[in-house]
Amino acid sequence: MGVFSADTGHEQVVFCQDKPSGLRAIIAIYSTALGPALGGTRFHPYATEDEAVHDALDLSRAMAYKNALAGLDLGGGKAVIWGDPARDKSEPLLRAYGRFVESLGGRYYTACDVGTYVQDMDVVSKECRYVTGRSETNGGAGDSSVLTAYGVFQGMRAAAEHQWGSASLAGRTVGIAGLGKVGKHLARHLIEDGASLAATDVSPAALEWAAKHYPQIALVDGVDALIRADIDVYAPCALGGALDDDTVPVLRAKVVAGGANNQLAHPGIEKLLDERGILYAPDYVVNSGGVIQVADEIHGFNFERARQRAGRIYDTTKAILALATDEGVPPAVAADRLAERRWADVGRLRTIRLGGVR
Numbered sequence: 352m353g354v355f356s357a358d359t360g361h362e363q364v365v366f367c368q369d370k371p372s373g374l375r376a377i378i379a380i381y382s383t384a385l386g387p388a389l390g391g392t393r394f395h396p397y398a399t400e401d402e403a404v405h406d407a408l409d410l411s412r413a414m415a416y417k418n419a420l421a422g423l424d425l426g427g428g429k430a431v432i433w434g435d436p437a438r439d440k441s442e443p444l445l446r447a448y449g450r451f452v453e454s455l456g457g458r459y460y461t462a463c464d465v466g467t468y469v470q471d472m473d474v475v476s477k478e479c480r481y482v483t484g485r486s487e488t489n490g491g492a493g494d495s496s497v498l499t500a501y502g503v504f505q506g507m508r509a510a511a512e513h514q515w516g517s518a519s520l521a522g523r524t525v526g527i528a529g530l531g532k533v534g535k536h537l538a539r540h541l542i543e544d545g546a547s548l549a550a551t552d553v554s555p556a557a558l559e560w561a562a563k564h565y566p567q568i569a570l571v572d573g574v575d576a577l578i579r580a581d582i583d584v585y586a587p588c589a590l591g592g593a594l595d596d597d598t599v600p601v602l603r604a605k606v607v608a609g610g611a612n613n614q615l616a617h618p619g620i621e622k623l624l625d626e627r628g629i630l631y632a633p634d635y636v637v638n639s640g641g642v643i644q645v646a647d648e649i650h651g652f653n654f655e656r657a658r659q660r661a662g663r664i665y666d667t668t669k670a671i672l673a674l675a676t677d678e679g680v681p682p683a684v685a686a687d688r689l690a691e692r693r694w695a696d697v698g699r700l701r702t703i704r705l706g707g708v709r
């Protein structure tokens with residue numbers, strides 16, 4: 352697929368190669384209308400170059416929407432490193448990658464994603480100033496799942512208020528699919544709020560953790576059983592594609608709010624949810640606490656400042672659900688519209704010249 356023929360609207364796509372270290376990376380910048388593009392680096396053994404380009408294009412576009420609605424003065428970008436992280440990751444490769452990110456002069460800030468970790472960002476930062484997601488000892492924000500889960504909780508509260516008139520989850524049953532980094536923190540917030548929990552995970556270690564720390568969580572055998580269980584809220588916190596043509600018709604929950612990315616398996620699922628009266632809090636809105644956490648590093652990380660900003664996910668989710676009702680569209684469509692409005696209204700201000708010749 353050609354980048355131009357795909358008519359994607361991206362500003363810039365950069366191919367980076369360093370043969371001695373084996374680096375092959377693609378950095379995609381969708382938009383810098385609101386500020387420098389921010390998005391993580393995915394390290395993945397793509398089958399083809401085409402697949403790698405596709406992923407970089409899709410992911411960078413999604414980041415532009417996420418960052419806009421998170422209220423960040425940041426655009427959307429993402430990078431992919433084509434290779435097997437277990438085999439190909441090395442100090443020279445990561446540092447070569449850092450030099451390419453640096454060469455963009457701050458148009459793109461990177462961060463962790465699937466296959467890259469805080470230790471890797473520490474290495475990248477030896478060659479590059481435009482890195483977030485570093486370790487705390489290196490001035491970084493640390494584990495972003497902390498504020499991701501906090502933001503999901505806030506988005507869920509907004510959805511509960513829209514659906515049932517009260518933001519409290521007390522007395523509601525929430526089903527969590529995936530008790531990983533995000534799911535565990537989310538479980539704690541919900542229990543503290545008085546919710547009952549059902550959960551499932553494929554990892555025996557995650558189930559053992561739940562049984563030990565929160566014996567009150569009803570553990571369910573598989574996602575299929577969870578979605579058919581008597582739950583009020585469904586929180587997908589594992590992999591993408593949780594909502595599809597098979598799951599939505601049998602889902603008993605009346606609210607969906609979870610941390611997983613790309614929950615809608617394909618376009619059209621948002622309408623199916625709407626027709627069944629299930630309120631869907633768009634994934635990229637409610638799970639933006641993680642990017643809010645790492646974005647704060649750009650200004651010298653301050654957890655409390657980041658936490659307060661992640662708390663505003665409650666207001667943003669409420670605004671999106673209200674817009675969806677007003678305009679008669681599913682919340683996923685309303686979220687996209689709100690992001691595009693912020694690009695147009697705030698991004699436009701950069702056309703007011705501040706002096707200088709360029």
Ligand SMILES: NC(=O)c1ccc[n+]([C@@H]2O[C@H](COP(=O)([O-])OP(=O)(O)OC[C@H]3O[C@@H](n4cnc5c(N)ncnc54)[C@H](O)[C@@H]3O)[C@@H](O)[C@H]2O)c1
Pocket residue numbers: 494495496497499528529530531532533534551552553554557574588589590591610611612638639641642
């Ligand atoms: N960590 C973050 O800051 C962050 C930010 C935004 C979005 N997300 C998204 O949230 C989701 C969870 O992220 P995480 O950091 O908690 O990852 P994680 O790997 O720590 O946790 C995922 C959990 O899901 C479980 N799982 C996998 N397949 C499953 C299945 N079929 N059924 C049930 N459980 C299954 C895993 O065993 C694991 O415990 C991902 O989709 C991720 O992209 C994470």
